[in-house]
Amino acid sequence: MRGPLSGWDSLDPALRWLLRINLGALTTATVLLAATYALGFRHTAVEIDLAVMVAAIVLMLVTSPLCRRHGAPAAIVGLTLSALLFAAGGTWATPVLSPLTVLVTMVPLLVGFPYVGRRWIHALGVVAVVGSASVAALAEWRRPDAVNDLWWVNAIVIAASLPAGVAVVVFLVRDAYTRLQDQSSQLVESRTRIVEVADAARRSLERDLHDGAQQRLLAMSVTIERARKELAAGRHEGAAALLGRLAADNREVVTELRELARGIYPPLLTERGLVAALQSTARRSTVPVTLDVVDVERTSRQVEAAAYFCILEALTNVTKHAEASEVRVTLRGRPHLSFSVRDDGRGFDRGRVSAGGLLGMEARVAAAGGRLTLETAPGRGTVLRGEFPGDRPDGRHEPMDTAG
Known part of the structure; x- marks a missing residue:
């Protein structure tokens, strides 16, 4: 699956692995359900759930090339559509799946929070609230008219579908804990680096001033003294030459200080x-x-x-x-x-x-x-x-x- 999923390589590692875990769990559930169907358990509920899972997998695969250009938002949109399709189709076919499908409608919000902006989060929040409420209502509406009331059919569908949702939730919890640990370690390290970098910046600035502008200004003070002596002795041509050199040195110092200021922040x-x-x-x-x-x-x-x-x-x-x-x-x-x-x-x-x-x-x-x-x-x-x-x-x- 490396080729078709190469578009996910530009994403954050956590998001990339979450998408792959979700795709793997969906694929595993689809294979299990298809095997059950092939063995003779050919019921409408199984057929509907199979179709929904295949469509959800296709939606996930479509996001891969889109991520190359649009990044994380493309992945989140694909995950949202896939989750909603899975939730609606699974609930329609098997109303007893509603606890799982309600949870699935909230997954895009939990996944997308670190990767998209505030407006996206608001939209995903609406999807989570409206989607979960709609799935719960759909389950209650479909429960009296369930596609199949045989307990073992429902048990097969639940057993095949549940790993996908559980895998995603477990990964989300583990990823959140890992991120908190990493951020704590980075905070300690960054405090040390801030002090070291600030000291290095001050030393660099002091060195640039000492070796550049300060030396030139000292040389200019010597030139001024020489020009004063030339004027006092009546040697106007020598004084004029020294003043000309002084003007050139002054322009160079101004240029050097301007460059230094640009280096601080242009x-x-x-x-x-x-x-x-x-x-x-x-x-x-x-x-x-x-x-x-x-x-x-x-x-x-x-x-x-x-x-x-x-x-x-x-x-x-x-x-x-x-x-x-x-x-x-x-x-x-x-x-x-x-x-x-x-x-x-x-x-x-x-x-x-x-x-x-x-x-x-x-x-x-x-x-x-x-x-x-x-x-x-x-x-x-x-x-x-x-x-x-x-x-x-x-x-x-x-x-x-x-x-x-």
């Missing part, structure tokens, strides 16, 4: 977004930069800032250390924002290089809900990749695959 990033800010950065780079941008739109400030500063840090490292002849920066907006920075420089051995800069980039990306990977080796260049979850209408992010 106004272009806020005003026009990630692509415009990177275009400006690429034009100023001393190493030729090629930008490859596809389907990138404005996203949250946190994600844009994380992507921008990681790319900026990577370009700075290329300029200072990589001895590269070119850099290629790739940005993709679908199915979620991702980037890569690839250079043809000398690369490096990660075991022999301080991880301070990479630690800061990883912390930024992790705070935005994404992940960062680095590929490098001596003589093979460096590739930095980052991925971020998709934005949701409520300002939160869709979780994404964080598996290594």
Whole structure:
């Protein structure tokens, strides 16, 4: 089933496994019911439930290619339609299944909560309330006119159908517990990282000011003193030359401070977004930069800032250390924002290089809900990749695959 389900690979691991468990449970129930039917238990209730299960499986399979473009919402819609069909058809054929089918109508809401926005949650809430009430009413209406009153027929249908619902509910509970544990561990780790990254940022800023603007300002003060002495001695031509040099130094300091301010937070990033800010950065780079941008739109400030500063840090490292002849920066907006920075420089051995800069980039990306990977080796260049979850209408992010 790997091929037909490859569209689910872009989803969050928990959602992906839930869909596969649901599909597996439905398939198992369908096979069991079909075997029972083939053995001679050919009753209308079994036939209806078989048709409903097959249709539910088809709906689940249809979501796979749609997830490549639409992500988690496509999976949730498919799961909702499949659940409603299963609940309505199962209740119509076998009213005694109503406790299970009522539960099934609530599954899309429980599954979708971490992955879709507020409006989706409201809609799924309506589906859960109206659907469960409708299924309960349908069961009561159909109970006197049950398709088959033989107890063993109902028992066979329940035994074949129950595992699907139980498997989904058990997985939901286990997944919720696992997520709480992971979030607790990540919170402890993030506290340590915040302190380390803040200290590294302060050291970097102090170093840039000391080695750059501060040294130039000291040199300018010396030039001013020399110009004053030239004027006092009546050597106006020498003073004019020194003042000209002073003006040039002043322009360089202003440019350097402007670049430093842009490095702290560029106004272009806020005003026009990630692509415009990177275009400006690429034009100023001393190493030729090629930008490859596809389907990138404005996203949250946190994600844009994380992507921008990681790319900026990577370009700075290329300029200072990589001895590269070119850099290629790739940005993709679908199915979620991702980037890569690839250079043809000398690369490096990660075991022999301080991880301070990479630690800061990883912390930024992790705070935005994404992940960062680095590929490098001596003589093979460096590739930095980052991925971020998709934005949701409520300002939160869709979780994404964080598996290594």
